[in-house]
Amino acid sequence: MRLIVETLACRRSGRRIFAGLSFAVGPSEGLMVTGRNGAGKSSLLAMLAGRLKPDAGSIRAEDIGEATLPECLHVVGHRDGLKSALTAAENLEFARDLLGSPAASPKEALEAMGLPHVARLPVGYLSAGQRRRVALARLLVCRRPLWLLDEPTAALDLASQGVLAGLMRRHRAEGGLVVAATHQALGLEDARELRIGPALSTAAPEKALESEDWL
Missing domain, CATH: 3.40.50.300 (P-loop containing nucleotide triphosphate hydrolases)
Structure with missing residues (x-):
């Protein structure tokens, strides 16, 4: 594009x-x-x-093609946009199901960000840096x-x-x-x-x- x-x-x-x-x-x-x-x-x-x-x-x-511009982009802003009560993997699963065009699995995305050990932890328990990396992992679970x-x-x-x-x-x-x-x-x-x-x-x-x- x-x-x-x-x-x-x-x-x-x-x-x-x-x-x-x-x-x-x-x-x-x-x-x-x-x-x-x-x-x-x-x-x-x-x-x-x-x-x-x-x-x-x-x-x-x-x-x-027939897509709109919002359907072609990912946004990572100042706020991580994560649900604190959900685990890191669940947050990525939610993003994948919402955005469509699946690419890497949540497991693969977390491994790419060096976070395989936090997959089952609620993100509310993570450090600021870990939360940021989970937010960035969303870039990988959906292809945009x-x-x-x-x-x-x-x-x-x-x-x-x-x-x-x-x-x-x-x-x-x-x-x-x-x-x-x-x-x-x-x-x-x-x-x-x-x-x-x-x-x-x-x-x-x-x-x-x-x-x-x-x-």
Whole structure:
């Protein structure tokens, strides 16, 4: 698939956050969205996921057949989105049954994240880093081409960050797309960077982006 964003603008609580944002991401490509807190990184991902309506502009996907864009993406946000009373395996089974397009089994996904020993534990008993890895394991149980990741390395130790980097490389090698909002390197050395400027109050819309040389 190919993701195309044209002249996108975001307004929150009556305040313009960014405007004039255009980019495209194709098969096997990665895009790192950077910028200081409040610049609109999470808002951009929410728009791509269909959870937030743009103030202006358009978002579309090509080469997805009869599917809709939300049916072609995974989202891992600030909140892990796990049910604390369910075990790690049950959370992944729920995601697989809900999202469809099954790929790796819950057991295989947990093994890939270095968590085979927590499969039968309620996630409410897990550490923050373990919960994060269970949330990331959802990327593996269902096959979807576009990964939207919001600070995916939060709470991860260096070893787990390396595992995540390997998963993203493999996903892209298979033709997948990765768009990640981040404050730090993700091990995607060849990914393009989209730096969104500071949150705006009086600046003109054309100054919303600090840099456009990635286009």
